[in-house]
Amino acid sequence: MFLSLLPITAWLKSYNHSKFGQDATAAFIVTMLLIPQSLAYALVAGVPPEVGLYSSILPLILYAIFGTSSSLSVGPVAVASLMTASSLANVAEQGTASYLTGAITLALLSGIILLGMGMMKLGKITNLLSHPVISGFISASGIIIALSQLKHIMGISAHGDNVVSQIISMSESITEINLYTLAVGLSVILFLLLAKRYAKSFFMALKLPETYAAPLAKTAPIMGVLVSIIVVYLFDLQSHGVAITGSIPAGLPQFGLSLPSLSLLQELTLPALMISIIGYVESISVGKTLGAKRGEKVKPNQELIGLGAANLASGFSGGFPVTGGFSRSVVNFDAGAVTQMASVMTAIGILIASLFLTPILYFLPKATLAATIIVAVSGLVDFSILKKTWHFSRNDFYAAFSTIAITLLLGVEIGVASGVILSILLRLSHSSEPHIAEVGLIEGTEHFRNVQRHTVKTFPHLLSLRLDESIFFANSAFLEEKIMSTVQNRPGIQHIIIQCNSISEIDYSALEMLESLNQQLLEKSIKLSLSEVKGPVMDKLKESDFIEHLTGDVYLTHYQAFKTLS
Amino acid sequence: MFLSLLPITAWLKSYNHSKFGQDATAAFIVTMLLIPQSLAYALVAGVPPEVGLYSSILPLILYAIFGTSSSLSVGPVAVASLMTASSLANVAEQGTASYLTGAITLALLSGIILLGMGMMKLGKITNLLSHPVISGFISASGIIIALSQLKHIMGISAHGDNVVSQIISMSESITEINLYTLAVGLSVILFLLLAKRYAKSFFMALKLPETYAAPLAKTAPIMGVLVSIIVVYLFDLQSHGVAITGSIPAGLPQFGLSLPSLSLLQELTLPALMISIIGYVESISVGKTLGAKRGEKVKPNQELIGLGAANLASGFSGGFPVTGGFSRSVVNFDAGAVTQMASVMTAIGILIASLFLTPILYFLPKATLAATIIVAVSGLVDFSILKKTWHFSRNDFYAAFSTIAITLLLGVEIGVASGVILSILLRLSHSSEPHIAEVGLIEGTEHFRNVQRHTVKTFPHLLSLRLDESIFFANSAFLEEKIMSTVQNRPGIQHIIIQCNSISEIDYSALEMLESLNQQLLEKSIKLSLSEVKGPVMDKLKESDFIEHLTGDVYLTHYQAFKTLS
Structure with missing residues (x-):
């Protein structure tokens, strides 16, 4: 019983040199990917960049101990970061201490909720979400995230609760575009798109075997980061108005827990529940998909416990909500991660980065991070679900369409909630007039x-x-x-x-x-x-x-x- | 199309003397029943007694025009009155003008909601409510209503949001019991219980045919009202602390509509929706049951329109939410109502009472009304559903039990909502692991x-x-x-x-x-x-x-x- 709560005991027993080599390679590549991603998703969530790094250390180790997927890469992800920002929009102003407290509280609450669901064996809660609702929600979230980053690419400021008000706000300050920023942003986007298309062939032309070429191709974001840091530094772009990351406090996350107020807890419990469920759905889907490829059994209830522990750890070490990300886990898998040790080594990689690399990141332009985000989430946006469901199942079409429309117009929480409720009601309505x-x-x-x-x-x-x-x-x-x-x-x-x-x-x-x-x-x-x-x-x-x-x-x-x- | 929206055109065409005679008899008996009931349910809803009378005039006529059931007796009912009081608990203090505005607004909103649902053909919304949830909810409501009236029987004051706080509050002022009031209350309860048991046999012993004896037996409440008025008057009980109804403004309801504030509308829309749905479920169940007995087709969507019109009329004439009541409709049916004309004549009866009888009601003790309510709702309380579902369907048991428990402890709105959600989730959970x-x-x-x-x-x-x-x-x-x-x-x-x-x-x-x-x-x-x-x-x-x-x-x-x- 106790051992079954600690999947680490299973995989550590048969650990050996060959596995270590594979895990280390995967960990190196994922670390290269995770450094820019953790900074970028911190930007999406509206928290300081170091919070992204903190969310990528301890949570990975905790998941390695309690989680059952060998290839899941836990850490900051796009949709959970967006939901964090959206949950905190009415709670505090971005950049304030109470905003950060809110983000940390969300991670702690998510941890408690996920652990609780795991103990109550509620792993099948994913059954509430139909594929069309999830698909519609993720596409709409991708659009919202990409749109929220456009201002960083253009060097303007914009506000807004929803897509429409964001667009209006941006069009109002369109004349203030900073061309240096725009040049950096567009160059990075172009570079990342080209890398997505050709990097693998490029590395293979360098006689690298495909097993290395494919994962290496995924490290393009860190190349973009390094090159743009150098360009900013050499051409003193920040004095031309290019916004940079600035000084990131070097060092380890501070452990500690200042008890949040009761009213904050009340306000954030429902958002934390939604972040937990959506995060869990994303994580379990990718975990199961990758697990099926190598006959590995990913256990839903144990995953809840693994993700719960990861989120508690994130909160205790000053981080925001984390989950198993789709694209990063695929990279981890493709790069050869065979056990959760890859996650542990990735955590060490990020730890080293937090200790020693933050001075380098001083000149990192925000436009580069925004470009990384835009290219990453562009892969999430896929409206083919509307076409596919239109003929096959009109009820699924309505559920997907309303999820997309409401998420875009009214926000992420209400979008996903209404999608779930609508798909349940349509199902009930269907079976209420049986043949x-x-x-x-x-x-x-x-x-x-x-x-x-x-x-x-x-x-x-x-x-x-x-x-x-x-x-x-x-x-x-x-x-x-x-x-x-x-x-x-x-x-x-x-x-x-x-x-x-x-x-x-x-x-x-x-x-x-x-x-x-x-x-x-x-x-x-x-x-x-x-x-x-x-x-x-x-x-x-x-x-x-x-x-x-x-x-x-x-x-x-x-x-x-x-x-x-x- | 237009005619189908006016069921009155169908029944009025073939109207004749014999039907008139039957309807008039039924109308007389229902009026005798409705006078005390309308005053009593006004007490439950927390509005002045005349509001109960106003809610029993125009709504009945509108239902007769737009409704499809020949025997439904529309007007104030126990559960909707309780829900009215509970919806307004946080909005205004009972007895204030804004409380009354709230009650009227609830009626208007209910009218709009029901009409809207009728036009959208949402009659099958009742499918959301399982029998165990409805049964549990009605039983729990019965207890809450009975408990809320105990203070009138004892002549003490008590407050509380839920059953527990009510009981605590009552036990605190138990020493202030007014024995005169208690004597009146208990006597009326005893009289009504005896009448329930023996009145029919009594009238039959007087050689009345059963068809008259049974409905006449149902007029016991008005007897109780008359006798207790006389007793209070003769023995000057109000000077001994027996609370009386006091002066009720005689005359017709004032038509008019003062536009409620936007914030009031926002606050009351959800409660009005729940009152509408619960009221509709009660009404359509009794309508269908009675309809089946004489091969009459009760049309769900048209019923929504009939009840919507009735509630709008109630709101416009200063009344509170109404619906087709279970017990009163059965009396109407048993007393021989064959068309909606019985309702029209009942409305005329209540109109006459409002014009001329209010001086008599001055001495009516509140304890008598409370006794009438307690005996009436005692028929609603039936926990056998728990026993019946325990063996047959455990999920139904959980749904019924949680509806009862949450209604009693947390209130009526949350009680019924959680029952509905739980029964849907349990159903979904059942079909999520099919055989x-x-x-x-x-x-x-x-x-x-x-x-x-x-x-x-x-x-x-x-x-x-x-x-x-x-x-x-x-x-x-x-x-x-x-x-x-x-x-x-x-x-x-x-x-x-x-x-x-x-x-x-x-x-x-x-x-x-x-x-x-x-x-x-x-x-x-x-x-x-x-x-x-x-x-x-x-x-x-x-x-x-x-x-x-x-x-x-x-x-x-x-x-x-x-x-x-x-």
Whole structure:
């Protein structure tokens, strides 16, 4: 029991030199990627750059101890950073101490929430989110993040709660564009786009084997960072108005915990819950996808504990909410990470960077970070879900579309919440009017088919129905009404047989409906019979006295019922 | 179209003397019942007594024009009155003008909401509420209402947001009990309980036919009112501390509409929505139940319009939210109401009472009204739902129990909302782990049954599965995992056939899962086939390219698939 809470004991036992080599390579590449990403996502979240670095040390080690995925790269990610900024928008002004306290509180709350969900084995909470809702939400978040960085690329200031007000605010200060900043920003974007396309081929042309070329190609952002630092330094661009990162306090994160106020906790609990759930969904999806590729079992409830521990660690060491990022985990996997040791070594890499590299980062232009973010999140934006769902499932289309529209116009929390609620309500609404087929016998067989689709044998005194869904509170009224109105319109019916092979559950509302249906039919001298009732459903019905009251019988097969009553 | 919006045109066309006689009798009895009830529910809602009367005039006439049930008695009811008081608790102090404005605003908002829902044909919104949640909510409301009236019976004052604080507050002032008040209250309770039990037999012993005796027995409350007025007057009980109703302004309700403030509208919209939905559920249930008894069709969407019009009318004439009450409608039906004309005549009865009877009501003790309420709502309290659901459906039990507990401890709005959310989540959670049976052939037949329950023929290279539920976002991950882990544990499988006869819907998340499952099985050289796919589902799958990618085939019957692949 205790050991199962510590996945580290499993992978550490069989650890060896060869694995160490693979993990070290992966750790080096991920560190190169994570340095600019942690600074950039700190920018997205609205916290000082060092907070991004702090969020990339201890959380990685804690996840390595408690998490089950060997390739997940935990740390700051785009969507969680956006949600952090959005949660704190009404709490404090960016740049203030209370804003930072808010970010740290979000990490702590997320940690507590995730640990709590893990202990309550709520790993299947992801079931609440349909793919179209997640996909729509991530695309919309990508747009919001990219848009929020445009101001850094142009060297202007802009504000706004949503996409529309952001665009208006930017267009108002469009005349104040700083051309030096714009040049830096656009150059980096161009470089990163070219690298995305050609870097791998470039390294392979240098005779590097593909296994190294592909991950190395992903380190383009750090190249962009280094080159732009040098350019800024050499050409003294900051005196031409190019905003730079400035001095980052070197050293280790300060441990500690100043208790947040009760009102802050109240205000941030719901946002923290949403950050936790969304972060968990992102993390578990990539963990499972990568795990499937090497037959590794990623355990949902243990992942909650791993991410919970990581977030608690982030909060205690002055960081903001973290989770397993999609693209970085793929790089980690591709670069050959075979155990969680890769994460531990990445953490050491970032630790070294925090101790020694911060002076170098002084001249790092914010436009470079913004360019890194824009290119990174451009991969998140994919509206093909709208086209794919339009024909296949209109309800999924509505859910995806409303998630996108509401996220863009009203914000991330309300966007994802409304998507979840809408997809649940649409699902409920769908199953509230289930398909009821009148069936007849295909002569010469024991099979029954829809009378509207096949030529089948029926009898006027016998109404033979197949219900295509479990009966529960949301559809029992509909079924009762449908059957009673059929009976009203077709005098002469003496028997109704309901084929129950699709009914896998009957709740109490449905039981009451069946009792009332049986009674109403009795008053019209019509007998109600059931056929092909599944074992578990029959067990349940026997708990009640419905079977005793039933005017007809329960038959093993519909054919038997049909034969007997015709 | 226009006429269908006016059900009155249908029943008025065939109106005649005999119907008039029946309706008039029913109207007389309901008026006798409604006078004390309207005063009593005004007390529950915390508004002046005349507001109860005003809510019982115009709304009845509007419902008669727009509503479809011939026997529904619209007006103040217990639960909606409680919800009114609870919605306004944080808005204004009882007895103030702004409290009354709040109550009127609730009626207007309810009217708008119900009309809107009617126009959007949202009549099936009742599907969101399961019977156990409704039953639990009504029982808990009954307790809260009864408890809130105890102070009037004892002549003490008490406050409190929930049941616990009410009880504490009452026990603190228990020493201040006014014995005269208590004597009046207990006598009326005793009288009403005896009347409930024996009044019908009493009237029948007087040789009245049962059709009159039963409804007449229901007029006991007005007897209680009259006798206690006389007693108070004769013995000058108000000078002994018995609280009386006091002067009620005689006359017609004032029409008019002072526009409520925007902040008030914002604060009351959600409560008004909940009052509307709960009121509609109560009304439509009793309407349908009574309608079924005489083959009358109650139309859900038209009922929304009828109740919406009634609430608008209530608000415009200074009243509070109304709906079709359960017990009063039964009395109306039993007393012989055959058309909505009974409601119109009841409205006239209450109008006459408002004009001429208010001086008489001056001496009416509040304890009598409280006693009337307590006896009336005692019929609502029925916890048998807990016992009934415990064995039949544990999820329904949890839903009912939490609705009761949260309603009692945290209040009516949060109680019913949490019940609805919990029942939806439990339903979703149930269908997120659907039953998957491995099936085999019953030799000599074409039928397949669960290998764990029956002796059936199987082949080691052929995995034959039956899914017992539609596949959608909440269960697709579970199904994928279940199938892949079965494959992992049972090497040698070459074919998987999924029997799809219980699958009536596949959403986009499920489609993606099937694509991924197909791909993962392909990598293990296992072919995936489907059998007995329903028409609508097959049509959908053909919209995607899943069928092209499918490694196996789609078979009309599971038997065919089994034969071919074995």
